[in-house]
Amino acid sequence: MGCPACGCADVRAAYHEAQGGLEVLRVGELPDPEPGPGDVLIRVRATSMDRVDVYWREGSHGMRLRWPQHVGGRDIAGVVEAVGEQVEAVAAGDRVVASGERTHATLALAPADLTFPLPDGISFEAGGATPTxxxxxxxxxxxxxxxxxxxxxxxxxxxxxxxxxxxxxxxxxxxxxxxxxxxxxxxxxxxxxxxxxxxxxxxxxxxxxxxxxxxxxxxxxxxxxxxxxxxxxxxxxxxxxxxxxxxxxxxxxxxxxxxxxxxxxxxxxxxVGRPDNQRIAATMRGLLAMIGRGQVTPVIAAAFPLEEIAEAHRLMESSRFFGKIVLTP
Ligand SMILES: NC(=O)c1ccc[n+]([C@@H]2O[C@H](COP(=O)([O-])OP(=O)(O)OC[C@H]3O[C@@H](n4cnc5c(N)ncnc54)[C@H](OP(=O)(O)O)[C@@H]3O)[C@@H](O)[C@H]2O)c1
Known part of the structure; x- marks a missing residue:
């Protein structure tokens, strides 16, 4: 079944249904994410690993699965596929960077207030390494x-x-x-x-x-x-x-x-606490401006296709990397 908003194909995602070692990780088709009125549906060109993805997979640091098929990731850089009915700031085809959820996938949702233009000249990999x-x-x-x-x-x-x-x-x-x-x-x-x-x-x-x-x-x-x-x-x-x-x-x-x-x-x-979306957005605008001016350059340690999600987790566990581990779904 395709996405009702745009008719696109099913989402392909890295997920796990249980917590444990690398063997719990799967890659496969999942139901499409459906944008709510204030959401942006983004075709993910790059996302990244956060340490919390390892905690979620292994069940450490008090992390419980958030969904029966838990998809990791919060960072997105990609192209807007569709927007909810209340979204005016971005439109299909825009190159964006966003903070969403379930982003280790070919399609992911982000709230419109956490979706920003990808600065000119900044690669999807750099954008996808940035938000969190x-x-x-x-x-x-x-x-x-x-x-x-x-x-x-x-x-x-x-x-x-x-x-x-x-x-x-x-x-x-x-x-x-x-x-x-x-x-x-x-x-x-x-x-x-x-x-x-x-x-x-x-x-x-x-x-x-x-x-x-x-x-x-x-x-x-x-x-x-x-x-x-x-x-x-x-x-x-x-x-x-x-x-x-x-x-x-x-x-x-x-x-x-x-x-x-x-x-x-x-x-x-x-x-740092848990700031609301308005404060996160202000922070993101400041950070993206610094990146746009070349004052900050996201450091990409390695990039893996979605199919190699276990390698990405393995590298993060090993700590033998410098910067951010990127996934390119
Ligand atoms: N509050 C938030 O919104 C938020 C957002 C992002 C991250 N975080 C949290 O911030 C932490 C860092 O995240 P990350 O994604 O940047 O992690 P990361 O890239 O996986 O890096 C973890 C770092 O921890 C260091 N480390 C591990 N054990 C150590 C020890 N015993 N002594 C000294 N250093 C040690 C490692 O340094 P060496 O390999 O050089 O030893 C490694 O560089 C995580 O706990 C994450 O959950 C929170």
């Missing part, structure tokens, strides 16, 4: 921590999707950037991306390295998404009045905090 990781880094650094030119920012794990955007955003705002990564190759890529210093987060003492690099003062802002293994060091790396902002807990959600450090240093702890 890029807006989290942008929101954490610009909206929450309100980084200022001349400040020193510590971005944890530069090789991650969030970190690869975070390093570039902080640099573009005129900050000095210190980052971390688990391999020499990643640390060298982080410096190429704009970091002034890359610390080995497994073998170096992060606090000592930060103090050595900042004349003992510490950093103004930490962007974290790793969690437990780096939390104490992140807080101790802050300068007086420093700001810590988190958008994820890849390696554990519990952290030990010496409250004395908060009141003595006047430190602020923040999380």
């Amino acid at each position: 990781a890029g807006r989290s880094a942008h929101q954490a650094l610009i909206e929450k921590a309100q980084i200022q030119s001349g400040e020193i920012v510590l971005v944890m794990a530069a090789g991650s999707g969030v970190g690869s955007f975070g390093v570039q955003i902080a640099r573009a705002l005129g900050c000095r950037v210190i980052t971390t990564a688990g391999t020499a190759e990643k640390r060298s890529k982080a410096v190429e991306l704009g970091a002034d210093l890359a610390i080995d987060h497994y073998n170096d003492d992060i606090v000592t390295a930060v103090r050595d690099a900042t004349d003992g003062r510490g950093v103004d802002v930490v962007l974290d998404h790793v969690g437990t293994p780096v939390f104490a060091a992140a807080v101790r790396s802050l300068a007086p009045e420093g700001r810590f902002v988190t958008c994820g807990v890849t390696a554990g959600h519990l952290g030990e905090l010496h409250l004395g450090q908060l009141f003595v240093k006047g430190v602020t702890l923040m999380g």
Whole structure:
């Protein structure tokens, strides 16, 4: 059966009906997504893997299947196929980038208020790598921590999707950037991306390295998404009045905090939260403008066709990549 809005063919998607290892992943035909009045139906040219897709597939971090046939992904770059009756801002044929759901598929839906023109000269792969990781880094650094030119920012794990955007955003705002990564190759890529210093987060003492690099003062802002293994060091790396902002807990959600450090240093702890669509849209417009101006370039680690979804999950689990893993349905 074709899509009732546009008569297109069935959607082909990567999905899983159970949680577990890579063997639960399937690729096949699923019922068409049907746009509601405020939705945009997009032919997906590129989407990406987020760490949460692995959590959903393996059942970790408290993730339960959202649908009987769970399709991962939230990022979309593609061409508008059809729009709901209330949508006026975009039309069939437009090249767009969007935040939707069930995007590891040939067709996906996004709300019109989270669908934006793909900047001129930006590839579908770059667009598809951007929304979730890029807006989290942008929101954490610009909206929450309100980084200022001349400040020193510590971005944890530069090789991650969030970190690869975070390093570039902080640099573009005129900050000095210190980052971390688990391999020499990643640390060298982080410096190429704009970091002034890359610390080995497994073998170096992060606090000592930060103090050595900042004349003992510490950093103004930490962007974290790793969690437990780096939390104490992140807080101790802050300068007086420093700001810590988190958008994820890849390696554990519990952290030990010496409250004395908060009141003595006047430190602020923040999380990105769950902004409404209006705020996400404002963030996305700011980020896409930076990408359009060439201040931020999404880093594509690898691109896989939909049929190789298991390879994409395997690569993400291995952490042997720098930037974003893209799918090209
Ligand atoms: N709040 C939101 O809306 C939002 C949006 C996007 C992402 N997130 C969350 O943010 C986190 C990052 O997402 P992502 O997609 O950018 O992840 P990712 O690309 O998979 O990267 C994960 C990173 O974690 C680092 N890491 C893992 N274990 C570590 C440890 N023990 N010590 C230090 N670093 C460690 C790895 O660094 P090395 O390989 O260099 O060791 C890797 O670069 C995830 O938890 C995700 O769920 C949240």
